[in-house]
Amino acid sequence: MKSAEQLDLEDALAPLRKSYDLPDDQCYLDGNSLGALSHAVKASIQEVVHREWGETLIGGWNSHGWLELPMRVGDKLGALLGASPGETLCCDNLSINLFKGLAAALELQAPRTKIVTEASHFPTDNYIAQGMAQLLGPERCEVVAVPQEDLGTTDLREVAVVSLAHVDFRTGACRDIAGITARAHDAGALVLWDLAHSAGVINPALKDNDVDMAVGCTYKFLNGGPGAPGFLYVAERLHTAANPLPGWMGHADLFAFESSYRPAPGIRRFLTGTQSVISMAAVEAALTVFEDVSIEALRAKSLALSDYFLTLLHEQPDTQELLCLTPREHSKRGSQISLRMPMGYPISQALIARGIIVDFREPDIVRFGFSPLYNTFAEVRAAVAELADILRTECYREARYQHRLTVT
Numbered sequence: 001m002k003s004a005e006q007l008d009l010e011d012a013l014a015p016l017r018k019s020y021d022l023p024d025d026q027c028y029l030d031g032n033s034l035g036a037l038s039h040a041v042k043a044s045i046q047e048v049v050h051r052e053w054g055e056t057l058i059g060g061w062n063s064h065g066w067l068e069l070p071m072r073v074g075d076k077l078g079a080l081l082g083a084s085p086g087e088t089l090c091c092d093n094l095s096i097n098l099f100k101g102l103a104a105a106l107e108l109q110a111p112r113t114k115i116v117t118e119a120s121h122f123p124t125d126n127y128i129a130q131g132m133a134q135l136l137g138p139e140r141c142e143v144v145a146v147p148q149e150d151l152g153t154t155d156l157r158e159v160a161v162v163s164l165a166h167v168d169f170r171t172g173a174c175r176d177i178a179g180i181t182a183r184a185h186d187a188g189a190l191v192l193w194d195l196a197h198s199a200g201v202i203n204p205a206l207k208d209n210d211v212d213m214a215v216g217c218t219y220k221f222l223n224g225g226p227g228a229p230g231f232l233y234v235a236e237r238l239h240t241a242a243n244p245l246p247g248w249m250g251h252a253d254l255f256a257f258e259s260s261y262r263p264a265p266g267i268r269r270f271l272t273g274t275q276s277v278i279s280m281a282a283v284e285a286a287l288t289v290f291e292d293v294s295i296e297a298l299r300a301k302s303l304a305l306s307d308y309f310l311t312l313l314h315e316q317p318d319t320q321e322l323l324c325l326t327p328r329e330h331s332k333r334g335s336q337i338s339l340r341m342p343m344g345y346p347i348s349q350a351l352i353a354r355g356i357i358v359d360f361r362e363p364d365i366v367r368f369g370f371s372p373l374y375n376t377f378a379e380v381r382a383a384v385a386e387l388a389d390i391l392r393t394e395c396y397r398e399a400r401y402q403h404r405l406t407v408t
């Protein structure tokens with residue numbers, strides 16, 4: 001097997017790491033949770049605050065195109081997702097966009113009322129669906145949460161919309177977006193995909209796969225910053241759907257201040273209120289790095305990093321017995337490796353103390369995220385070496401690693 005040095009030397013994407021402001025003493029393997037800060041984002045925030053807001057004040061809405069940011073940034077996101085221009089908005093957050101998408105789908109699919117979701121979906125996805133059922137009542141909305149293993153066989157013939165994650169946040173498993181979407185369509189159901197863990201590392205080919213709706217966030221592999229806005233994709237053929245949160249930003253003539261609502265044509269109708277200009281400008285800047293690299297090249301490097309991680313894990317006597325929850329098959333693997341370890345929390349804390357930044361998900365999962373934009377093979381090797389040492393020495397038993405932090 002090639003050395004980490006050789007792999008880094010041969011990596012055509014390696015120079016991109018210089019675009020990021022990463023601490024020298026850390027191997028940052030948590031881009032699946034919060035992406036790194038790029039120099040472009042830093043500069044953009046300065047520019048927007050000092051020059052755009054500071055110098056032009058209210059005039060910025062006209063002179064700096066602030067009003068168009070959700071559509072402009074949406075199209076840049078759409079290009080990474082295989083969407084056509086005019087089908088993606090950058091706005092709100094994933095949870096709110098999911099609410100809009102599910103409500104729009106239920107309206108389009110009436111008299112069907114069922115939302116099928118996976119029982120182990122990211123909590124917000126299920127909370128939003130449950131909240132919708134409570135709001136609309138059983139005549140208009142019913143949530144059916146099915147175990148993952150039953151998703152392939154669940155009867156969808158009376159289902160309005162299927163709400164699923166492209167990449168599972170716990171296991172890192174990547175779903176067959178084409179196959180599942182086609183199966184749902186055959187039964188007359190729509191599909192809404194949560195792309196939180198795939199946007200920026202896997203092309204979901206939304207148009208080619210005939211996906212109906214999708215939502216995502218920009219703070220993970222897209223590096224938009226903590227709490228950065230989310231996105232909403234709605235296929236053009238569904239732009240007749242109503243926005244359940246019709247606000248003035250989605251009005252056909254927002255500065256006419258009409259007393260009743262008329263939706264704007266196209267994707268804009270899914271806007272609600274005023275968006276955060278500073279945060280959205282940061283997302284726009286974060287996306288510039290993607291102009292010089294294809295999503296396929298990023299996917300290939302992401303898989304190479306996780307392959308290398310798995311190979312090293314297997315070679316080390318201290319790590320080879322660990323239970324890996326992430327599928328080995330490339331088409332079924334996202335951009336993280338999830339290891340199940342009964343002492344997962346203190347082990348994650350011991351790794352972090354040694355500069356290997358990972359995260360932990362209940363009840364016993366340690367996640368290693370691989371961002372092909374900035375992670376190196378040398379970091380992967382360091383992570384496995386430290387993990388092996390932590391397991392061998394059992395230093396994770398020390399009292400200092402047992403304390404539960406709020407964000408794990």
Ligand SMILES: Cc1ncc(COP(=O)(O)O)c(C=O)c1O
Binds near residue numbers: 169194196197
């Ligand atoms: C898969 C998935 N869905 C939804 C969310 C929540 O998104 P937001 O808090 O931006 O609404 C997250 C957050 O990490 C996530 O990982």
